[in-house]
Amino acid sequence: MTEGTFESLPGDENRTRTIFTSVQGLLLNSAQAFDEAAQAELQDPVAGARSGPPAPVLSDLSGYAGVECAIVLDEQAGVSEDHWGIHDPKQVADWTHKSMKEFRALGEKLRAGDVRRVFFIGWERKYAVSPVGTRDVCVGFQSSLQLGEMRDILRTILTKWVC
Amino acid sequence: MGLLNFIPFLRRSTDTDLTRLPSGTFTMDRKGSIVSSTLPTSFPLAHVREIGRCVMDSFRAARQSRIRVNEIHIHYSTLKITAKEMKGSAVVFVMPTSLEESSY
Numbered sequence: 001m002t003e004g005t006f007e008s009l010p011g012d013e014n015r016t017r018t019i020f021t022s023v024q025g026l027l028l029n030s031a032q033a034f035d036e037a038a039q040a041e042l043q044d045p046v047a048g049a050r051s052g053p054p055a056p057v058l059s060d061l062s063g064y065a066g067v068e069c070a071i072v073l074d075e076q077a078g079v080s081e082d083h084w085g086i087h088d089p090k091q092v093a094d095w096t097h098k099s100m101k102e103f104r105a106l107g108e109k110l111r112a113g114d115v116r117r118v119f120f121i122g123w124e125r126k127y128a129v130s131p132v133g134t135r136d137v138c139v140g141f142q143s144s145l146q147l148g149e150m151r152d153i154l155r156t157i158l159t160k161w162v163c
Numbered sequence: 164m165g166l167l168n169f170i171p172f173l174r175r176s177t178d179t180d181l182t183r184l185p186s187g188t189f190t191m192d193r194k195g196s197i198v199s200s201t202l203p204t205s206f207p208l209a210h211v212r213e214i215g216r217c218v219m220d221s222f223r224a225a226r227q228s229r230i231r232v233n234e235i236h237i238h239y240s241t242l243k244i245t246a247k248e249m250k251g252s253a254v255v256f257v258m259p260t261s262l263e264e265s266s267y
Contacts, residue, residue: 091228091229091230092228092230094224094228095224095225095227095228095230098220098221098224099220099221099224099225102217102220102221103217103221103237105217106213106214106217106237107239107242109210109213110210110213110214110239110242112239112240112241112242113239113240113241113242114239114240115237115238115239116238116239116240117236117238118235118236118237118238119234119235119236119238120221120225120230120232120234120235121232121233121234121235121236122225122230122231122232122233122234123231123233124231125230125231127230127232147236
């Protein structure tokens with residue numbers, strides 16, 4: 001076939017829509033949206049309800065298979081700049097910051113170069129931490145994922161996502 | 164040639180000597196003392212202790228934050244360190260980063 005025509009038709013309202021996000025991801029996104037809407041209303045009952053807070057960037061990561069949570073930290077201060085799917089971000093931020101600070105100092109002592117990636121393996125969850133500019137990005141994965149799979153997903157996230 | 168060695172600031176510092184990247188394993192007990200090591204003797208013991216201290220501190224910090232971690236993989240530009248916790252003690256693997264891994 002060398003030629004043809006096409007036309008844009010309006011979307012079929014009766015079409016069955018499929019959600020590709022995991023159940024956990026949907027629940028977390030909903031809970032976060034509720035929390036933030038409630039917080040915005042408390043701060044400014046009129047404007048908060050009308051405009052709402054800006055959409056959280058990290059929730060987009062729920063589209064990646066096996067990704068359960070994420071947190072972005074300021075490399076120097078260790079303060080959480082954004083987080084998604086983490087119940088207590090301060091605890092995770094403190095632990096990540098302390099570990100990364102130690103590993104950076106160790107790298108300097110050993111003259112091994114910069115820290116490129118750190119993987120923390122646990123029975124319940126696996127974490128991958130990667131420096132991006134002046135920030136540290138920590139992504140939590142399902143424990144069933146293999147290290148290679150985590151590495152590939154992390155690489156995809158970091159190449160597609162600009163901090 | 165030896166004349167330059169008489170001038171202090173032109174003398175070659177031992178700090179800049181090239182050393183081979185270490186490759187080997189060491190184990191630590193609960194107190195953080197080195198129990199056994201297959202790392203080359205040219206690799207300073209102080210560095211081995213420092214690696215051990217860092218990984219043990221990270222395991223401890225994870226426990227304090229109620230995050231269960233039993234294995235850590237640290238990828239540097241030239242070196243890879245893997246630490247596995249075993250009921251309080253730990254085994255640590257140190258190896259140079261391969262060409263394939265360095266592309267990550």
